[in-house]
Amino acid sequence: MNNIELTDREKSILRHVIRQFIVTANPVGSRNISKRYNIGLSPASIRNIMADLEDLGLLGHPHTSAGRVPTDRGYRFYVDSLMEPAKLNKKELDYITANLEPDTYETENLLKITSAILSTITNQLACITYPKFDNALLNKIQLVRLSSQRIMVVLTIQSGLVKTITLEINAEIEDDKLMGVEQLLNERLAGLNFQEIRKTFSERIKDGFNTEYKPVMRVFIDSMDKIFDDIKINEKTVISGAKNIIKHPEFGDHEHFQSVIELIEDKDVIVHIMEKNKDISSKDVSIIIGGESEDEKFSDYSLITKEYNIGDINGKLGVIGPKRMEYGKIIAAVVYIAELLTIELKNQKL
Amino acid sequence: MNNIELTDREKSILRHVIRQFIVTANPVGSRNISKRYNIGLSPASIRNIMADLEDLGLLGHPHTSAGRVPTDRGYRFYVDSLMEPAKLNKKELDYITANLEPDTYETENLLKITSAILSTITNQLACITYPKFDNALLNKIQLVRLSSQRIMVVLTIQSGLVKTITLEINAEIEDDKLMGVEQLLNERLAGLNFQEIRKTFSERIKDGFNTEYKPVMRVFIDSMDKIFDDIKINEKTVISGAKNIIKHPEFGDHEHFQSVIELIEDKDVIVHIMEKNKDISSKDVSIIIGGESEDEKFSDYSLITKEYNIGDINGKLGVIGPKRMEYGKIIAAVVYIAELLTIELKNQKL
DNA sequence: AATTAGCACTCTATAAGATGCAGTGCTAAC
DNA sequence: GTTAGCACTGCATCTTATAGAGTGCTAATT
Secondary structure: OOOOOOOHHHHHHHHHHHHHHHHHOOOEOHHHHHHHOOOOOOHHHHHHHHHHHHHOOOEEOOOOOOOEEEOHHHHHHHHHHHOOOOOOOHHHHHHHHHHOOHHHOOHHHHHHHHHHHHHHHHOOEEEEOOOEOOOOEEEEEEEEEEEOOEEEEEEEEOOOOEEEEEEEOOOOOOHHHHHHHHHHHHHHHOOOEHHHHHHHHHHHHHHHHHOOOHHHHHHHHHHHHHHHOOOOHHHHOEEEOHHHHOOOHHHOOHHHHHHHHHHHHOOHHHHHHHHHOOOOOOOOOEEEEHHHHOOHHHOOEEEEEEEEEEOOEEEEEEEEEEOOOOHHHHHHHHHHHHHHHHHHHHHOOO | OOOOOOOHHHHHHHHHHHHHHHHHOOOEOHHHHHHHOOOOOOHHHHHHHHHHHHHOOOEEOOOOOOOEEEOHHHHHHHHHHHOOOOOOOHHHHHHHHHHOOHHHOOHHHHHHHHHHHHHHHHOOEEEEOOOEOOOOEEEEEEEEEEEOOEEEEEEEEOOOOEEEEEEEOOOOOOHHHHHHHHHHHHHHHOOOEHHHHHHHHHHHHHHHHHOOOHHHHHHHHHHHHHHHOOOOHHHHOEEEOHHHHOOOHHHOOHHHHHHHHHHHHOOHHHHHHHHHOOOOOOOOOEEEEHHHHOOHHHOOEEEEEEEEEEOOEEEEEEEEEEOOOOHHHHHHHHHHHHHHHHHHHHHOOO
16 A cells, blocks of 8 residues: 655655654754754755655645645654654553553443543543444343333343343233243343344244234334344444643644534544444554545544454544644553453453 | 612613623623614713613623623623513424434433533533432332342332442352342332432341341442442533534633633533532522632533423533523523423333 | 713724744755 | 755734724713
């Protein structure tokens, strides 16, 4: 995909420009580089190289007499070939351990806390999706009678997470019938994943349909989507840290400010971008830079995400910020927290 | 509390100033009023009256040669004595009916949708708290075995709402003991409210403590807070509509922008203010204007809230915006939606 | 006695210059 | 291939000028 060949000197200049721009947020000039790093080249030579890099589409100009600014392609090259990996420092690690205690919270709250931590450490927006139940393996179904006409369906999945759904039934159901249905459902569905159950539910239980259980089964058929459908991710996705991200100089004007608000309130854009590149080997960190997202609204941002796992199910967490972000550091943070979450949640008897 | 006596003429001028300021967001001058409303007074006379109103603390000046601006006291007088009640128009009513269908959602989602609607109609921030379980009357407790060492406690309250908590037990519990405990708990606790249960739990079940149920009972004692404690309101409170509120001219600069973000991300300020005036007859609309909140961070905002009820429990919903808001209209919206929610939720067999 | 016209004054917002600066691109010299 | 030199460009910032909206006070008017 990225078959650009650069000389060592070009790489060095490109790296300096991007590094410098990430730190200062100002277009980087030739003189600046020549002086700051004693690179053994005059500003004029650096200008020539910069011009070449611009021809290659790696750098750009805001206007004639401004310094150079990385393009999306420039960032991409930097991330793929130039950047050296970073590590979290002691202070950051301490902050995480001090604040993240997965076993003390219920899942939803854990997500909020994790997101807040990730955001604080990176000084960007953080987001985290609720784990997807699509691949969840059903351990068992239990039916609890709430009142004469309402039952609660309790689904336990292999990882130990529990999902409950309340069903309305327009008829009195005797206790023994309820237990019969419970047993039937368990026999037919236990061990399967939700996706599979959705596809083959009617088929699997159709013989139970012509028995005394019919009225209850009907309710289950009707509510199947509600019970086994995946959760609506963007309702459960947490995005936090607006107060961090708006301090960056790119959000000085009203327009960009508004764009942050939109990003946070309509989670669809972010969730969609996070979901999109699912075909990319899902264990790795995914990095999406500006226009690569193919979403106009996201063209000023970058997104770094990674999967985390809770037994049989998984979600994603990530960081969103202006393209001018410290990729190395943020990747380290995302990876660290995703892995921490995965390990801790595995140890936890959910 | 507000024993200011004004002449009709003063009232009229004050009303005009506030009305005008609410619409235009610019300090209102004497000439402006004299021309716009043919009030039969020259600018000079109006200036005299304005000066009087300023002495009374109802109006203020941003600087010497600017027009007048309402003070908190001015708004308060307006809201209490000057404003005439407004009604929602057909378009707004239609919008609400088209979007709010309480019986199709689970509670948490319903809150989100309600908040979004309220925000759209008023063009301000909307917020809504999860109903407080403090006064909830316990209907019954059910214990569901999730695995050998985990049980789910299902609490059904009178209104039909259900709360579930998962407990970890460090010992194998036989089925019959579980059922015995369930029965015991129901006998002792059903019909009481959560607050009462919290206070008297150990007392009420202490005789069950020296029986074969001891190990299970111990877990209940230890987890009592988790089970019967009130939900942490600010975790469940929904605030939405930032994209509406930031369009108002008062949020032109960075500082005010940041203040909105803080308000949304740290819900504590809002939740605290909403909770504070609970002693005021809780059925009525509550209006808090700027400094009346006694919170520095809230001094530029007003808050209009009302209670809504789901059977035995209740929450609050409200609108937050700059003090320069259309009080009449927003009160109408808050009242209407709170009542709609209450009625609809009553009809709903939860 | 209340109202109004007139006027000097104040503060702000906006536009228009003026100036400096950072940086480029090109050419010619090294 | 590299660098010095130079003309040029666009932006940011500061200053200054100007217009406008509004006040407060005083004196005239009703």
